Amino acid sequence: MNFSGRNDAASANMKPIQVKLVLLGESAVGKSSIVLRFVNNEYQDNKEPTIGAAFLTQRCKLDDRIIKFEIWDTAGQERFHSLAPMYYRNAQAAVIVYDITKPASLEKAKTWVKELQRQANPNIVIALVGNKIDLANNRSVPYEEAEAYANENGLLFFEASAKTGTNIIEVFTELAKKIPYEQILANNKTLNSRTNGQGDNGRVNLNESENNNQDGGQCNC
Amino acid sequence: MSNLLKENLKKQEKDGLSSNAGLNLSNLVFYNSGNATSTLSTTSTTIANAVVNSTSTSNISYSNSDTISDIRGINERLIRNKSNLSNSSSSKYTQSNKIFDNFSLDNLISPVENSDIEYTSDFGNEDNLMKIYNSSIYDYDEDNMSPYNLRKKYGNEDLTSSNWVKHRKHFFILSSAGKPIYSRYGDESKLSSLMGVIQAIISFYDVDNDEICCINTSTHKIVFLLKTPLYLVCVSQTNETEEQLKLQLIYLYNQILFSLTSVQLTKIFHDRVNFDLRNLLSGTEIYMDELSRKFSIDASFLLKAIRSFRIKNELRNSIGELLNTYRPKNILYGILTYNDKLINIIKPKKQNVHPLDIHLIINMISSTSFRSVESWSPICLPKYNSRGFLYAYVCYLNNYKLSDTEDSNSNTNTNLSSESPISPDSSKIMKTDVCLTLLSPDKNAFFELSNCKKKIEMIFNKNDILKNLSKIINKAELDIADFGIPHLRHVIYKSTKYLQFIETKRLPPYDEPSSYRRLLRSYKFLESKIHGYKKNLKFCYMLGKNELSLLWVRDDFELYASFSPFISKTIAYNDLLLIEKWFKKQDNLFITTSQVF
Numbered sequence: 001m002n003f004s005g006r007n008d009a010a011s012a013n014m015k016p017i018q019v020k021l022v023l024l025g026e027s028a029v030g031k032s033s034i035v036l037r038f039v040n041n042e043y044q045d046n047k048e049p050t051i052g053a054a055f056l057t058q059r060c061k062l063d064d065r066i067i068k069f070e071i072w073d074t075a076g077q078e079r080f081h082s083l084a085p086m087y088y089r090n091a092q093a094a095v096i097v098y099d100i101t102k103p104a105s106l107e108k109a110k111t112w113v114k115e116l117q118r119q120a121n122p123n124i125v126i127a128l129v130g131n132k133i134d135l136a137n138n139r140s141v142p143y144e145e146a147e148a149y150a151n152e153n154g155l156l157f158f159e160a161s162a163k164t165g166t167n168i169i170e171v172f173t174e175l176a177k178k179i180p181y182e183q184i185l186a187n188n189k190t191l192n193s194r195t196n197g198q199g200d201n202g203r204v205n206l207n208e209s210e211n212n213n214q215d216g217g218q219c220n221c
Numbered sequence: 222m223s224n225l226l227k228e229n230l231k232k233q234e235k236d237g238l239s240s241n242a243g244l245n246l247s248n249l250v251f252y253n254s255g256n257a258t259s260t261l262s263t264t265s266t267t268i269a270n271a272v273v274n275s276t277s278t279s280n281i282s283y284s285n286s287d288t289i290s291d292i293r294g295i296n297e298r299l300i301r302n303k304s305n306l307s308n309s310s311s312s313k314y315t316q317s318n319k320i321f322d323n324f325s326l327d328n329l330i331s332p333v334e335n336s337d338i339e340y341t342s343d344f345g346n347e348d349n350l351m352k353i354y355n356s357s358i359y360d361y362d363e364d365n366m367s368p369y370n371l372r373k374k375y376g377n378e379d380l381t382s383s384n385w386v387k388h389r390k391h392f393f394i395l396s397s398a399g400k401p402i403y404s405r406y407g408d409e410s411k412l413s414s415l416m417g418v419i420q421a422i423i424s425f426y427d428v429d430n431d432e433i434c435c436i437n438t439s440t441h442k443i444v445f446l447l448k449t450p451l452y453l454v455c456v457s458q459t460n461e462t463e464e465q466l467k468l469q470l471i472y473l474y475n476q477i478l479f480s481l482t483s484v485q486l487t488k489i490f491h492d493r494v495n496f497d498l499r500n501l502l503s504g505t506e507i508y509m510d511e512l513s514r515k516f517s518i519d520a521s522f523l524l525k526a527i528r529s530f531r532i533k534n535e536l537r538n539s540i541g542e543l544l545n546t547y548r549p550k551n552i553l554y555g556i557l558t559y560n561d562k563l564i565n566i567i568k569p570k571k572q573n574v575h576p577l578d579i580h581l582i583i584n585m586i587s588s589t590s591f592r593s594v595e596s597w598s599p600i601c602l603p604k605y606n607s608r609g610f611l612y613a614y615v616c617y618l619n620n621y622k623l624s625d626t627e628d629s630n631s632n633t634n635t636n637l638s639s640e641s642p643i644s645p646d647s648s649k650i651m652k653t654d655v656c657l658t659l660l661s662p663d664k665n666a667f668f669e670l671s672n673c674k675k676k677i678e679m680i681f682n683k684n685d686i687l688k689n690l691s692k693i694i695n696k697a698e699l700d701i702a703d704f705g706i707p708h709l710r711h712v713i714y715k716s717t718k719y720l721q722f723i724e725t726k727r728l729p730p731y732d733e734p735s736s737y738r739r740l741l742r743s744y745k746f747l748e749s750k751i752h753g754y755k756k757n758l759k760f761c762y763m764l765g766k767n768e769l770s771l772l773w774v775r776d777d778f779e780l781y782a783s784f785s786p787f788i789s790k791t792i793a794y795n796d797l798l799l800i801e802k803w804f805k806k807q808d809n810l811f812i813t814t815s816q817v818f
């Protein structure tokens with residue numbers, strides 16, 4: 001596959017295919033750092049924790065397609081857990097991140113995998129990413145262990161570093177290759193005919209989430 | 222259990238174990254709501270014993286008694302230090318352990334003309350104060366550190382760390398069951414013995430249906446805020462008043478509501494008394510840390526007012542109109558800020574904004590995690606409605622050149638090749654410090670609000686608003702030179718009507734964080750005198766070694782100013798009148814007509 005295509009005139013006229021992607025994982029494993037590396041090619045030591053969720057987009061060219069990633073970077077903290085379904089429910093791709101220096105974060109990643117397998121779109125493409133390989137000296141999750149788990153569960157698997165940039169683009173590239181585009185396009189068609197051609201095909205549809213979430217009461221306005 | 226403890230303590234007291242208490246019992250003054258000025262009542266002695274002797278009465282570990290001896294160490298150093306100073310100035314204080322005697326009202330009030338009353342502290346007194354600050358207390362180098370780094374630096378301290386006891390101001394939050402929730406310094410889980418002691422002290426009064434409010438020792442002030450299921454405690458050596466510290470605790474309490482809502486908080490502890498709230502608050506420590514830090518370096522919290530961004534009225538109004546025109550249907554507030562300053566706000570007609578809510582929002586959005594992304598976070602504005610969440614859309618606006626083929630989509634076009642992930646287009650995009658915050662009650666409104674942001678950003682760029690804002694940023698800060706008054710160093714002007722304030726640029730000596738902190742302390746002192754005094758006080762000043770600071774309060778404004786210490790107070794007073802006249806003439810200071818819908 002050719003991945004290096006520039007944004008030439010032909011592709012500029014093409015309508016991008018929107019791919020909804022969600023990042024999940026324990027807090028502080030490096031989800032936000034991975035997205036910022038991917039989208040802006042920037043990295044910040046001591047990134048402050050995400051509150052709620054952050055939304056970013058990135059356009060990429062894959063073969064002769066233009067893909068527009070719409071990325072939800074979620075906060076890993078316990079108190080936002082009940083909001084997670086709102087972000088992964090309609091996602092076509094998920095990046096589940098753990099920290100190779102923290103075994104507990106892999107366990108958390110596994111519970112995310114289970115939750116997605118149970119509740120997300122059945123065709124969702126999932127990548128398991130062990131982040132912070134620049135800290136390989138402090139590694140406490142063996143490559144083989146995580147890889148074996150990923151294979152068993154049909155996940156893409158990478159070790160990466162947001163800090164050095166190692167493997168970051170590869171994660172999104174391989175995900176992009178595995179997305180069933182025909183299906184998305186078909187879905188969009190039916191969706192378009194239903195909603196009279198709205199411009200926001202296939203985006204994370206926050207409107208479909210249930211209204212009975214335990215938010216501690218809606219405000220009164 | 223607390224009954225038992227009480228009896229136990231009483232018994233010890235009888236047995237004479239109370240002598241040699243670590244804290245200076247002779248100077249303990251307790252204030253509690255039932256019994257406002259019970260000085261050295263038997264109960265208070267008993268409580269002090271609870272602190273000191275708790276190791277023998279309950280399951281409190283030894284590390285705790287170490288701390289207390291450490292505190293005693295500081296205590297003694299301070300006293301020694303103080304008596305040295307006192308010897309040189311007056312011997313009146315040598316027997317007294319009350320360091321801050323010089324700030325008692327009696328010493329300070331002297332009636333002046335026109336029902337204005339002034340305070341002064343003479344040179345010697347302020348000297349004492351300053352020396353005390355300089356001699357014993359932890360040396361701070363934290364002013365340029367991010368909250369993340371601060372936590373890294375101090376987060377592993379515990380009761381046995383020699384630095385831990387030296388911090389000038391501690392904040393602790395625990396559950397009513399005594400479980401640690403937050404500590405400004407140190408690892409909460411290592412502080413459970415201390416939390417146990419605090420809980421014991423509080424429940425001791427609870428038995429009598431009383432509430433402990435404040436403990437004054439010769440060196441420390443310990444202020445309690447009981448908001449069952451949470452207890453908040455401040456241990457301070459900063460000479461701030463009980464009211465001022467209490468307000469800071471109220472801010473921290475509201476920061477917790479901001480993350481959880483009162484409904485969740487109550488429910489959690491109703492279901493499980495022993496719940497470890499740190500699980501639910503993880504990630505918010507930095508916001509608490511930032512608040513704790515800002516209490517000493519940001520006047521907003523003293524003034525209980527919003528810091529406004531100074532721009533021409535026309536520009537402010539046209540921004541407000543644009544915001545209102547393009548606002549999403551279902552929002553509560555639309556807020557435009559530049560760093561920690563409010564540019565404009567749009568709101569429903571009947572809805573007022575409370576400065577506390579705005580302070581919490583500004584504290585949140587100044588986190589770096591809001592840069593370069595669009596954020597969608599459930600938050601609770603405690604003063605608006607402490608029971609429910611709102612959803613905050615937060616995005617820092619970009620300044621970009623509009624191309625001829627206007628593309629409403631400002632996203633960068635990139636490919637997956639690793640060589641150049643950023644396309645040339647994006648080089649025209651400049652990040653700004655202008656931040657748009659939209660608050661909606663609807664958790665599904667993200668894309669609607671995001672589209673509105675796109676429109677607002679584009680229209681701002683079309684009208685050169687972001688460019689104009691970035692141009693005037695230098696002029697937006699009030700310059701002391703604008704007043705043309707020699708020896709004037711710093712001014713804060715607060716409008717009591719609009720609950721907004723403006724402050725002059727921090728020129729030398731106040732560009733130094735330590736000097737600025739000192740200035741704020743003197744303002745805090747003046748504030749406490751004006752607002753703490755029964756009679757209708759309008760004006761007071763304090764002359765110190767470093768500056769002459771004044772506060773003048775009228776119905777519609779508060780004016781704080783600092784002058785060179787070599788200027789007479791009469792001159793300074795006359796200058797204040799001029800400064801006030803100057804402010805009255807300005808029309809670009811505050812948001813006076815916010816757009817309503």
Ligand SMILES: Nc1nc2c(ncn2[C@@H]2O[C@H](COP(=O)(O)OP(=O)(O)O)[C@@H](O)[C@H]2O)c(=O)[nH]1
Pocket residue numbers: 025026027028029030031032033034044045046047048049050076131132133134135160161162163164
């Ligand atoms: N050494 C190293 N640190 C990283 C890497 N990625 C993220 N971090 C750091 O890990 C912390 C948490 O990162 P963040 O992106 O906020 O994690 P998130 O909570 O999963 O979004 C921050 O201090 C980052 O600077 C990495 O690849 N290597």
Ligand SMILES: [Mg+2]
Pocket residue numbers: 028031032033049050073074075076
């Ligand atoms: Mg994050």
